[in-house]
Structures are given as structure tokens and as C-alpha cells.
Amino acid sequence: MTSDNTAIIRKIKKLKKEKNAVILAHLYQDLEIQHAADFCGDSFELAKKARSTDAENIIFCGVSFMAESAKILNPEKHVFIPRKDAGCRMADMITKDDVLKLKEKHPSAAVVCYINSSADTKSVCDMCVTSSNSLKIIKNMKENEIIFVPDKNLGSYIAKQLPEKKFHFFNGFCPVHNNIKLEELKKAKELHPGSLVLVHPECRPEISDAADFVGSTSAIINFVKESNEKSFIIGTEKAIVEKLTEECPEKDVFLIADHVVCRNMKLTSLEDLLYTLEDLDDEVILPDGVMISARTCLDNMMKAGSAK
Ligand code: SF4
Structure with a gap:
């Protein structure tokens, strides 16, 4: 992490206490955002967390449908998304x-x-x-x-x-997962022989059929952490590979193909998160x-x- 990022994260942590805010981040967010968050998880974990928080303000680092769900589950709370333009193509x-x-x-x-x-x-x-x-x-x-x-x-x-x-x-x-091709899976297996292939069920059926394990992002993370195997090919968003590489340095974790990146999930920067906390402006509002x-x-x- 750069010293600039460390300074921003320090400011974010101070501000969130002052403003009674909780920061929730999806596992596909950049790792620097996850480092600044109070809680990281997949959609279901974040929905549960959004419902159980005592904080008055929820800052949701993810895409718009997630912030909407947090608002719907917490109508009395103020929900903010640092990048309102972060949509989900699916x-x-x-x-x-x-x-x-x-x-x-x-x-x-x-x-x-x-x-x-x-x-x-x-x-x-x-x-x-x-x-x-x-x-x-x-x-x-x-x-x-x-x-x-x-x-x-x-x-x-x-x-x-x-x-x-x-x-x-x-x-x-989901264009990100649907674009993973069977030839790419086969090539990844050739490059990393003996690796287990773990994929998200948003992949095409032929990819799920060819995988050793199909599960949500959290299930994939838990699988790698709990497995006695050493090497894995991951068929979901790149951030999961980065997270596993950071958290399981003793294991080899490879992305199935370089293009498996959700651009909308990558829009949020630490600066966006800081400014959102500073302003607490433009909260998520939905018709009654x-x-x-x-x-x-x-x-x-x-x-x-x-x-x-
Ligand atoms: S990876 Fe991106 S486009 Fe695909 S479902 Fe998730 S948020 Fe939507």
C-alpha cells in the first residue's frame, strides 16, 4: 500500500467514527477499498450486515443494486454509494x-x-x-x-x-462471467497442471460442468482456505484472486483468464470513499x-x- 493510500485510509477511519458510518465493501472491490471497509462480503453477507448495523449512515462500496438493497432493508438509515454511476450490466x-x-x-x-x-x-x-x-x-x-x-x-x-x-x-x-470460454479453462489447466478449477455459477453451463467446484464468491474463498490442495484456477472476478493471494500466501491462485474484471466494481477509488464520507450528500432514495x-x-x- 502506498503512503498516500495509508494516509487516506487513516482519514476515512477517523471520519467514519465521527459520522457514525459503517463501510460495507463487496469482494469484487479493489483491495485498497476492502482494507478501508468495516466489512467485506458477497451479496448475501452484505445484505445481512446492512440489516444488522447500528450505524446511522451506510456507505456501500459496490454497484448500485447493492446500495438499493441496503436502503430497502434499512429504510430509516442513510445509504450512500461513492460512485452512483457504478451499475451492473446484468x-x-x-x-x-x-x-x-x-x-x-x-x-x-x-x-x-x-x-x-x-x-x-x-x-x-x-x-x-x-x-x-x-x-x-x-x-x-x-x-x-x-x-x-x-x-x-x-x-x-x-x-x-x-x-x-x-x-x-x-x-x-453477467458479461464478465459469461465471456469465460471453455478453451480458456482448458488453456489455464494446461498452464497450471494439477490445479483445481473453482468457478462462479454466473459462468456458462459448459464452464460449470468442467469445474471441480461451483460456488459463490465467499464459497470459493472458503474452499481455497480450507482445502489441503495447493493450486487453484479461479473462474470469477480478479479481486478474488488478489484477495486469496494476499490471505493465503502459501497457495498458488491463478485467474482463469485476464479479462475477468468487472469495470463497474473498479470505479470506486479511496478518494471517492473519502469524499462521500466528508459530504454525506446525495443519499440513495427510492420511490415509496x-x-x-x-x-x-x-x-x-x-x-x-x-x-x-
Ligand atoms: S460482475 Fe459486475 S456485471 Fe457481473 S453481475 Fe457482478 S456487478 Fe454485475
């Missing part, structure tokens, strides 16, 4: 009207949305899920017919494991109707996700 692929059309086509199906969707999209869905809890939640749902939006890759991964349920998908995907309906969808996930 979340932007679907609108509320697309969901309404699918509902019209399949009226008996329950609508499950991946948390990587806008508050507006969530407002017309029955249940929200993340990559870490989706299988358990959908398995336990009473409905046998499911409309799953927006990620067709995560949807097919779940559907394969729940043949007793009928699924309808939307043609959405969207807040109420999207909250039901997220609350359903929190209840179902915690159920045994």
Missing part, C-alpha cells in the same frame, strides 16, 4: 415490464429474482436469492414452477440440481411504492435464507 438487462410479461405467460409460476437486479425489478418478484442461497431457497419453495430472472446461467445451474421443478428463464447474463414491494421480495429471502 441488472440493466431486465426491466419490470419484462418480468410482468413473463408472469402473464406463466401465471402459475413464482417469480424468483437474483439479487443482481434493480429495486424496480425486485418490486414485481416474489422471492430474491443470491448465488450462495439460491439452491436452498428454491428447493424449499412450495411452488414447482419458477420464473428465474435475470441470470440464465445461474438459473440453469440451479435447474439442473432441481429436476423436480419446472423453470422459465430470461435471457440475461418500490421500497415497499421490493422489501417484501428481500425480506422473503432473509427469512428463507436463514431457515434450516
